[in-house]
Amino acid sequence: MIRSRGVVGLAYLIPLLFLALFFFYPLFSILTYSFAPEGVLDWSGLYKLVGSSYYLRTLWFTIWQAALSTLLTVILALPGAYVFGRYQFRAKSLMQALTTIPFVLPTVVVANAFTAWLGPRSRVNLALMSLWGLERAPVDLQHTIWIILLAHVFYNYAVVLRIVGGFWANLDHRVEEAARTLGANPRQVLWQVTLPLLAPAIGAAAFLVFIFCFTSFGVILILGGPRFATLEVEIYRQTVNLFNLPLAAALSVVQIVFTFTLLWAYTLLQARASVPLDLRPRHQTQRRVVSRRDWLIVGSNLTLMVILLLSPLLALVERSFTLGGGGLRYYAELFVNRRDSILYVPPIQAVVNSLGFATVTVVLALGLGLVSASLLAQPAKGQSLRRLQALLDPLLMLPLGTSAVTLGFGFIIALDEPPLNLRTSLMLVPLAHTLVAFPFVVRSLLPALRGIKPSLREAASMLGASPLQVWREVDFRIVGRALFVGAVFAFTISMGEFGATALIARPQTPTLPVAIYRFLGQPGALNYGQALAMSTLLMLVCAVGMVAIEHFRVGQVGEF
Amino acid sequence: MKRSFIISTSIVLLIMVACAPTPAAVLPTATEGLALATQAQPTATRALPTATQAPPSPAEAASTEPAVISLMSHDSFNVSEEVIAEFEAANNVNVELLPSGDAGAALNQAILSKNNPLADVFFGVDNTFLSRALKADIFEPYTSPLLATIPDDLELDAEHRLLPVDYGDVCLNYDKAWFAEHGIEPPANLESLKDPAYKGLTVVENPATSSPGLAFLLATVGHFGEDSYLDYWQSLRENDVLVVDGWEEAYYGQFTAASDGDRPIVVSYASSPPAEVYFAERPLEEAPTGSVLADGACFRQIEFIGILRGTKQSVLAEKLIDFMLSKRFQEDIPLQMFVFPANQTADLPEVFVKFAETPKKPALVSPEAIEANREAWIEAWTETVLR
Numbered sequence: 049m050i051r052s053r054g055v056v057g058l059a060y061l062i063p064l065l066f067l068a069l070f071f072f073y074p075l076f077s078i079l080t081y082s083f084a085p086e087g088v089l090d091w092s093g094l095y096k097l098v099g100s101s102y103y104l105r106t107l108w109f110t111i112w113q114a115a116l117s118t119l120l121t122v123i124l125a126l127p128g129a130y131v132f133g134r135y136q137f138r139a140k141s142l143m144q145a146l147t148t149i150p151f152v153l154p155t156v157v158v159a160n161a162f163t164a165w166l167g168p169r170s171r172v173n174l175a176l177m178s179l180w181g182l183e184r185a186p187v188d189l190q191h192t193i194w195i196i197l198l199a200h201v202f203y204n205y206a207v208v209l210r211i212v213g214g215f216w217a218n219l220d221h222r223v224e225e226a227a228r229t230l231g232a233n234p235r236q237v238l239w240q241v242t243l244p245l246l247a248p249a250i251g252a253a254a255f256l257v258f259i260f261c262f263t264s265f266g267v268i269l270i271l272g273g274p275r276f277a278t279l280e281v282e283i284y285r286q287t288v289n290l291f292n293l294p295l296a297a298a299l300s301v302v303q304i305v306f307t308f309t310l311l312w313a314y315t316l317l318q319a320r321a322s323v324p325l326d327l328r329p330r331h332q333t334q335r336r337v338v339s340r341r342d343w344l345i346v347g348s349n350l351t352l353m354v355i356l357l358l359s360p361l362l363a364l365v366e367r368s369f370t371l372g373g374g375g376l377r378y379y380a381e382l383f384v385n386r387r388d389s390i391l392y393v394p395p396i397q398a399v400v401n402s403l404g405f406a407t408v409t410v411v412l413a414l415g416l417g418l419v420s421a422s423l424l425a426q427p428a429k430g431q432s433l434r435r436l437q438a439l440l441d442p443l444l445m446l447p448l449g450t451s452a453v454t455l456g457f458g459f460i461i462a463l464d465e466p467p468l469n470l471r472t473s474l475m476l477v478p479l480a481h482t483l484v485a486f487p488f489v490v491r492s493l494l495p496a497l498r499g500i501k502p503s504l505r506e507a508a509s510m511l512g513a514s515p516l517q518v519w520r521e522v523d524f525r526i527v528g529r530a531l532f533v534g535a536v537f538a539f540t541i542s543m544g545e546f547g548a549t550a551l552i553a554r555p556q557t558p559t560l561p562v563a564i565y566r567f568l569g570q571p572g573a574l575n576y577g578q579a580l581a582m583s584t585l586l587m588l589v590c591a592v593g594m595v596a597i598e599h600f601r602v603g604q605v606g607e608f
Numbered sequence: 609m610k611r612s613f614i615i616s617t618s619i620v621l622l623i624m625v626a627c628a629p630t631p632a633a634v635l636p637t638a639t640e641g642l643a644l645a646t647q648a649q650p651t652a653t654r655a656l657p658t659a660t661q662a663p664p665s666p667a668e669a670a671s672t673e674p675a676v677i678s679l680m681s682h683d684s685f686n687v688s689e690e691v692i693a694e695f696e697a698a699n700n701v702n703v704e705l706l707p708s709g710d711a712g713a714a715l716n717q718a719i720l721s722k723n724n725p726l727a728d729v730f731f732g733v734d735n736t737f738l739s740r741a742l743k744a745d746i747f748e749p750y751t752s753p754l755l756a757t758i759p760d761d762l763e764l765d766a767e768h769r770l771l772p773v774d775y776g777d778v779c780l781n782y783d784k785a786w787f788a789e790h791g792i793e794p795p796a797n798l799e800s801l802k803d804p805a806y807k808g809l810t811v812v813e814n815p816a817t818s819s820p821g822l823a824f825l826l827a828t829v830g831h832f833g834e835d836s837y838l839d840y841w842q843s844l845r846e847n848d849v850l851v852v853d854g855w856e857e858a859y860y861g862q863f864t865a866a867s868d869g870d871r872p873i874v875v876s877y878a879s880s881p882p883a884e885v886y887f888a889e890r891p892l893e894e895a896p897t898g899s900v901l902a903d904g905a906c907f908r909q910i911e912f913i914g915i916l917r918g919t920k921q922s923v924l925a926e927k928l929i930d931f932m933l934s935k936r937f938q939e940d941i942p943l944q945m946f947v948f949p950a951n952q953t954a955d956l957p958e959v960f961v962k963f964a965e966t967p968k969k970p971a972l973v974s975p976e977a978i979e980a981n982r983e984a985w986i987e988a989w990t991e992t993v994l995r
Contacts, residue, residue, distance in 0.1 A: 081720075156856050160868075163861060168870045191850075269853040270861075274814040275994050285816055288712040290983055291719075291740060372889040387943055390689045390705070460717050464724045471726055472678075472706060568856045569684055570946060571880045571897075572887020576860055576867075 074458030082297030114261035117200035125208035133216025145594040148206040152544030155266030161360035191273030215249035248495040307449025311442030368580035378577035408478040409542035417489025425497035447483040481542040489534030496530040678704040680727035686944040728919040739979030747914035754933035770912035776947035777878040778823035779906035783865035786872035797902035808848040811871040830971025831904035882963035903969040
């Protein structure tokens with residue numbers, strides 16, 4: 049028993065070791081280098097931070113746009129989560145995969161999809177112009193806060209849909225029925241029973257969305273235009289364009305401290321909000337779409353998803369076939385190395401590279417995430433464990449709230465000596481992806497793990513199950529679903545990630561997003577057409593990958 | 609409980625162990641010894657120029673593994689496979705490419721890794737970043753014999769730490785079809801854009817985040833002078849100029865000739881029209897876009913290469929520099945990167961001869977002035993145009 053506890057303790061060290069090596073060490077290296085390049089503190093770069101109200105305003109904008117984006121996303125996606133949690137219908141897993149696709153698309157491509165969909169010469173605007181006899185396009189969201197909010201909802205809808213929907217599916221419907229029987233009206237049931245029970249999942253999802261919007265980069269720069277800036281944008285400008293490392297580092301510290309404080313408060317609240325529940329298998333909680341009311345609820349939510357999430361994607365796909373001459377022309381061109389270029393990327397190779405990085409990321413993120421979540425969900429008997437958990441949870445999430453530029457440059461300074469000379473190693477790519485992906489796995493798992501009634505584990509123990517058997521037969525069964533949600537996110541994060549890896553030197557292993565950006569780097573219809581074709585390919589590979597993960601079953605895991 | 613953790617632990621560790629010692633991490637040390645062996649070769653190959661193309665004899669091939677030389681660059685770097693293969697075969701070396709982000713990000717990484725360089729040779733410092741690179745002292749001087757083929761006005765570093773390799777002109781492009789259709793004359797020079805007839809027609813890149821954006825700002829500084837370039841931008845603002853973050857978004861997001869956007873004038877390159885012809889869906893007789901090449905309307909971006917200080921492969925690095933300045937590599941540049949070769953003996957491809965024009969008098973701003981004022985100019989510009 050003592051030995052087993054020792055091994056368990058060692059296992060818990062792995063996520064910490066991982067973070068220490070690939071997050072804190074590079075982070076501290078770049079921060080020390082930035083503040084004291086010659087070993088002496090250099091304050092000159094920092095005068096501007098104190099001297100101008102600009103950075104304060106930037107911080108304020110960063111916070112409020114993220115809060116508003118999160119609120120909108122949660123409000124719009126909660127009904128969808130209900131539909132996915134409580135109903136069974138055809139095409140559900142396809143819809144689930146399709147709604148997650150925005151997550152992987154490069155911002156430049158999404159920006160073009162939005163222009164095709166809502167831009168001055170889009171069908172929507174042309175139709176409205178002819179309908180109302182207007183001279184100018186009535187819908188003009190370009191470079192406004194509205195397009196930022198819309199894009200953030202577009203990107204993050206799936207986070208709420210999946211995390212809350214997955215949890216909802218296992219929530220005991222009898223609790224709500226009991227409340228109804230006791231005389232509560234539907235609104236009371238919603239506010240006093242359902243939402244409080246869902247709170248841990250909603251909190252986890254909202255929190256992830258907030259952090260994503262808080263560190264938003266591409267959406268702000270490209271869709272929002274140059275009048276908007278988040279801290280992340282400012283850090284990028286100061287680092288890459290102006291090379292003012294002290295100022296960039298100071299802004300990074302502000303960003304990290306803010307994230308940590310928020311995380312810490314969130315962790316406290318969340319630990320309090322979660323209660324052990326009687327989680328049920330989904331076949332008991334979900335029903336078929338039968339009544340007219342059912343049809344209305346499911347239909348209206350699916351319509352919203354189609355309009356909000358799928359129509360820009362469809363605009364892209366359509367474009368890839370109809371642009372210029374049309375047909376499969378750009379797809380065929382993908383397979384031709386016209387210029388005998390050494391950097392030509394055969395599409396199959398890009399798919400293989402992307403899938404390879406994504407697989408390693410999924411494995412690493414699930415392993416690290418499972419261990420971390422188990423540690424965090426342990427019923428805390430002692431004060432010390434509780435304190436450790438309260439500190440550990442925000443630390444594990446911190447990579448999400450850290451500037452990709454800062455961390456990328458940290459890798460260059462820190463990981464330059466054997467045995468950790470990873471600066472130009474291929475491994476750096478999945479490692480960087482894992483840093484972003486494994487907090488997602490943790491957040492997906494925690495609500496389910498914390499919801500497991502201790503009595504279930506105790507009963508299994510009493511009946512003679514070893515700790516391993518208890519874990520396998522109780523915990524693993526129940527969190528299997530959440531594990532798949534985590535796997536899907538790890539997969540999509542890795543497939544679509546471009547920002548962090550674009551900043552680090554890497555040998556020739558282009559992924560699909562890299563190939564897309566390479567096409568967009570030069571003028572000419574063929575380049576644009578091929579970028580669209582490659583984007584369609586990226587969407588297709590992701591959809592197939594996600595459906596495959598959905599249908600992947602080991603024994604009965606995931607059936608719950 | 610125990611075993612599952614051991615399993616997951618060992619999986620994670622196995623992956624980390626299996627993947628950590630990558631070729632890139634291992635090779636530099638392995639090749640240190642080989643550098644000596646390869647150093648002996650150059651004299652042999654120079655003495656027998658005809659022999660360089662011949663494959664090495666079986667005995668030689670067996671005795672010397674190819675050395676590795678790494679070339680760090682921005683992401684727009686490109687070259688024909690065949691051209692690099694020639695260099696590799698002639699020198700028994702493998703060239704490892706390290707694309708490292710955009711021009712600014714790549715240079716900053718090179719500066720950050722000064723004490724333990726990431727690569728041997730760096731491609732793609734431009735004249736807007738030249739002073740930053742020289743100040744950081746990360747390049748070794750090398751006076752290549754091929755500098756003789758490069759015009760003096762491209763050489764900006766007298767000590768030859770950075771050698772000019774190519775150049776391109778940032779200027780306004782316009783959509784010929786749009787102007788024909790609307791019966792408006794295309795812009796003739798920078799001043800045209802102030803004309804109310806051009807209201808709402810122009811899209812430019814933000815100089816704070818985009819390299820052509822900065823180049824165009826520098827053109828206006830050079831052309832109008834430091835005292836009045838802001839007045840020019842003020843009138844552009846009044847004429848409803850649109851500012852976007854980067855070239856991709858301007859060209860593929862807003863430019864009428866290439867997107868769903870509604871702006872027929874864009875800041876791009878003088879080499880974009882030939883690229884439009886080259887990458888057209890069907891053969892074109894005429895470029896669909898034109899460039900505004902009036903005196904002072906363009907800014908010439910010159911790109912440089914250099915040997916990173918601290919390389920253990922100096923001889924090979926010098927050979928790589930010579931090769932990149934040679935006719936063979938230089939003639940490959942136009943169609944791979946859509947810029948002009950620095951080497952004046954290099955012949956241009958047909959599509960460049962027919963469709964590429966170069967401005968006679970680009971606006972001039974010295975690298976020192978750029979480095980000293982970059983931040984101030986960008987900030988003043990931001991105040992004037994965006995706030």
